[in-house]
Amino acid sequence: MGQVLSKRFGMEEKDMFDVIVIGAGPAGSTAAKVLAERGKKVLLAERCRLPRYKSCSGVLIRKTMDLVETYFGEKVPPQALCTPVDNRGMIFTNDKGKEYRFEQEGQNVWRSSFDHWLAQNAQKCGAVLQDGVSVVKCLEEAGAVRVTLQGERTWTEEAEYVLDCEGITGAVKRGITGERQGHVTTFQTFNRGKIDLDPHYFYAYLQPELSEYDAWFNVKDDLLVLGVSVKNQEKISFYYKRFLSYMEERHGLKISEQLKAEKWLMPHIRPGCPITYARGRILFAGEIAGFLNPMGEGISAGMESAYHAANAIVQHKACPQDVLADYMERTKSLTGYMRRQWDLVAAMAEPxxxxxxxDGTERFKQGGDRHK
Ligand SMILES: Cc1cc2nc3c(=O)[nH]c(=O)nc-3n(C[C@H](O)[C@H](O)[C@H](O)COP(=O)(O)OP(=O)(O)OC[C@H]3O[C@@H](n4cnc5c(N)ncnc54)[C@H](O)[C@@H]3O)c2cc1C
Incomplete structure (x- = not known):
């Protein structure tokens, strides 16, 4: 354990954390678990009270299921699953109405329970989990990072490293890098009703007349989930109505009751899939770093990037430059996978x-991957 005593920043002597992880999503909980398991003193700070809500389709692809087993040593527990439990793959309809089927074993989860289970696992391994606590500021100085936390009170902690896994919110990252994450707005509704589609699949529609990005349909515990994503929020209602009409005409959708509607954000991934890796002793992983696969499949990329960031810290703690170099090296195959996935979508649909x-490799060399 890093029982380092510190008088930095003129504060009273107190134990310093090896790492403070921001956000108990799939990325943050994975990192906190790995670090705690490797004997590091870790604080996992989560803004919301757990279990917290996260707008999501809740599809774990095969890769995510494998990562869960590899990193957490267990399968997803029954309490996190919803029906139909087995997802059998994705069906894309491109801008010309052509269907592409990707058959693959997957699972259907509620994110609140799944993410809570991940965070509890990190806690069991020794991470200090504090929910209802926001990180409001990170300041690197004199070989450490001073972190301001806000819950029922405001206080500061010190850590040798911070791993920012705050997701799309981005407020902490903005304070550090000044960068604004481009995003698309997602809008989805949960409905009772009927449709002539197999509930075991996730359906993505890439026609520009139905959304400014993609539209989707899936089933969770007998509820029909319909969503559209837009670049301009004012167009949500326009596209959503069009999507409903399309689903009524093509797939016999009949909604008897809308139970819930929700808006969220998702990173707008740019060509070359640029990643923000780190600023000094503050590393970024998961969605906030830019790890997101096409059509919003981000749990696997979040977990994997955070796992690599955590291991890079463990391996090279004494030298932030080495941590960064190692983190970038470890994520090479992940970024390659992301680019290939986006390439596949580009080949399917004109938009x-x-x-x-x-020329992804060229962009990479020319600094498409932002880092210092
Ligand atoms: C509509 C929609 C559908 C999706 N469907 C799927 C899907 O089916 N499958 C899939 O794999 N992915 C899906 N995704 C993407 C997936 O949800 C994200 O990519 C994934 O959650 C990213 O994980 P993360 O850990 O990086 O961030 P998050 O899961 O967003 O976790 C970040 C955490 O940080 C906390 N936080 C934020 N700011 C602070 C702060 N200042 N201090 C402390 N805590 C903070 C947040 O409360 C949150 O709990 C979907 C996304 C959307 C919007």
């Missing part, structure tokens, strides 16, 4: 052609 990664 995504800008994501064609023909």
């Amino acid at each position: 995504f052609v800008e994501m064609k990664n023909v």
